[in-house]
Amino acid sequence: MDFDFTSLFAFILFGLTIGVVYGIVALGISLIYSGLDIVHFAHGEIYMFGAFFGLVFSEHMGVPYPLAILSAMVCTGLLGIVIERVFYRRLTRAGGGYTVAGMGMIICGFGMSVVLQNIAYLSWGADAEPFPVDLGEPFQFGDISLPKSYGLTAVIALLLMAVLHFFLKKTKIGLAVRAVAANKDIAFLMGINVPLMISLIFGLACALAAAAGVLIGPMQSVQVEMGYLMLMKAFAAAVVGGFGSLPGAIVGGLLVGIFENLGAAYISPNHKDIYAFLLLILVLMVRPSGLFGVEVRVKA
Template structure:
């Protein structure tokens, strides 16, 4: 195969675009991890629910696409807070993270994943639904043409990251989120309503996943089983970037996206999904704490 610089550039651009989506799902996982000391294994299903809700808003109700994203985010946040309050709270109260109760938390996450998937089967069935969104002609960038959905995805994801970062770094509530993430007892002593902030963190993480679902929808199609692979990729992204590190999650996502696209383009397209985990294994061998592992140690 002749080397063609333009197609390499195109693969990288597509890789980055899909990568920022992995990044925002990973961001949610990382946020929940640093806030609650749990790895949320049902996050892929929240992403799937987000995609279906977005589809519902956009196709059935007929609201414009950007509002479908916002609607899905709000709904997923409420769903997440409900799940956290009703199911996870009992377990995290017994101690999350590395304790025996934390093990129960992992099992509970998997159970929630299965339960949510089956609820989705009941509501939407097993068939893949197309998510047609008319965004106009592809963007021409030299010889490369980029579909508008990719452009929108990159823009919206970046916007979400910037807003989240501003919220965490510069607002009073963001300060509380960081305090709760680092040490809940001290956060209590500062007068912070810790359970409420935990709900907020969980809702925020789920809203990010839902946004990713609605963004990916038009590129692929929406189906009940879509969450599983996304969870795995986002997980890989979070680990590559350094678990618990927010900038790490984004960079990890972009790396996974590029790696996967280049692998599919130059090695073998039929094994597209393997490359993310290849990268994961490489990072774990050479830098087990992830690329931003040092930052990950001082959480958030």
């Protein structure tokens, strides 16, 4: 029986196209981790808010699609900054005890995800909304057709990565951000406005998640519950690539996407969502620092 290479190519392609979205969200998660030392469990809902903002701008206000992406990014970034200042700031600043920074932030993240999801539900209802964007005929690779929205997503992802890279490596503010990510106390002593930088980092991460949400809208429709599953996959991506590593996030995303599609294709389609979890757990057990991440030292 000859091996079906067309299908294999298709599966890998699917994995790459969805993986890039996981990567963008994972980018935000990694950014937050390197800047604030916390894992943000409400990031899936931020992604969902981004998608809804994009929908509102695009469908209800008639804004052209690229502008809608930008506007959604800005709005969601601002939303993120508000959340960070009002709720998370207290937790990340207070010192001592086991209820803070570690556990407190995680629990707060869960609570915030419930809050955000329900605010969205009360604002927009439980229905899934279609997000039609006319980009023309799909690409054709022989037998496989790929809607242009996937291509656009890949392009925008690369663009975002490039912009982020430029921002971090070539601008003064970017330098300040990297300093804060490396060591807050020293950065503070150097005269950097650390709280402002932290808010900026958080806002950036939320803007990235929003971009992912608006990009995925045409492919999957927009619904209040879309955040949870994306969060899991993005976490897997961030862990695989290495927490805190930005290129790692994208690579991790691609790997997760490919892994789950190949698993669904060749092992068992029923367990598709478990593959991402399995990868996550495997990496955490074997090499928690992931591919490019900082070495995770076990204290005792």
